Each structure stands twice: as C-alpha cells, then as structure tokens.
Amino acid sequence: MNSDSVFWKIADGRLPPPPCAATLGIEFLRVTPESGGIEVKFEATPAFLNLAGHVQGGFLAAMLDDTMGPALVATLQADEFAPTVNLNVQFHRPARVGPLKGIGRVLLRGRQVCQLSGELLQDERLVATGTATAVIRRMGTETAWAATQMPT
Numbered sequence: 001m002n003s004d005s006v007f008w009k010i011a012d013g014r015l016p017p018p019p020c021a022a023t024l025g026i027e028f029l030r031v032t033p034e035s036g037g038i039e040v041k042f043e044a045t046p047a048f049l050n051l052a053g054h055v056q057g058g059f060l061a062a063m064l065d066d067t068m069g070p071a072l073v074a075t076l077q078a079d080e081f082a083p084t085v086n087l088n089v090q091f092h093r094p095a096r097v098g099p100l101k102g103i104g105r106v107l108l109r110g111r112q113v114c115q116l117s118g119e120l121l122q123d124e125r126l127v128a129t130g131t132a133t134a135v136i137r138r139m140g141t142e143t144a145w146a147a148t149q150m151p152t
Helices: 006-011 019-023 057-073 144-149
Strands: 027-032 037-044 084-091 098-109 113-122 125-135
Touching (some): 006 027, 006 057, 037 057, 057 098, 057 125
Antiparallel strands (some): 027 037, 037 098, 084 125, 098 113, 113 125
C-alpha cells in the first residue's frame, strides 16, 4: 500500500474520482487494505432508471465493479493498477433512486491474478452480488486520467 498512490489521493479528497465513478456518486466510507476490505456509497439518480422505474442493471454492475476493484487497488503500490478481466453479477431485487452501499473484499491476492467479491445493498437489503477477477499490472507513468488531474 502506498498512501501517495492515485487511489489514496482520490479516497482522501486530494484528487476527484474518475468521471465514471463520479457519475455513480461514489464516496469512500471505510477502507481496510490490511484485510482487503472496503465500504463505499453510491447515489442512484433518476438518470439511472429503466422503463420499469428501477435502476438499470448495467449501473448496478458498474457500482459492483467500483466496489470490488478499489478493495484491491487500495493495496497496490503507486506504479500498479488492476483492470477487471472478468465480472459476474447476480441481481437479487430491484434498486431505486437513492443511496446504495457497496461492500467489497479481496478473496485471493496472487502476484498477478486476484479474486474479488462484492455486495450492493439498499436500505440494508441485498440488491446485487458479484465476483470479479483482476490482474495486477505495472504502469510506466500515472494513468492517463490521473495525469490530467495533476497540477502542472
């Protein structure tokens, strides 16, 4: 873990979240890199609704990805990133406009391949669960998005 990495700069407010995470209204509630856990909050807006008036599944999947991924990224060095290579989502009940809580865990961390799990809750009721596989990679420089956020 490197407190000067892009993740920690976002988590403690030194950098804004990437646009995709900002769209989901992400807020970090608790990060425990030593145990590979994270809790985040999202804000589902009316723009996320499908024809039935529920949050569209793609937004819920993105929330799960932005829950599980950061659980791993919080443990990485400043020159590492971990793209998701496989994402599996199960939907349990409809979600509506309002806050959702994500709980993510690193289940297995190898040198490169990692297994992650996550839950998405609304009003303490399970909305969706997911598992993911991510791979740890090295960067030559800051990520393209992060580089645009750094003062010159």
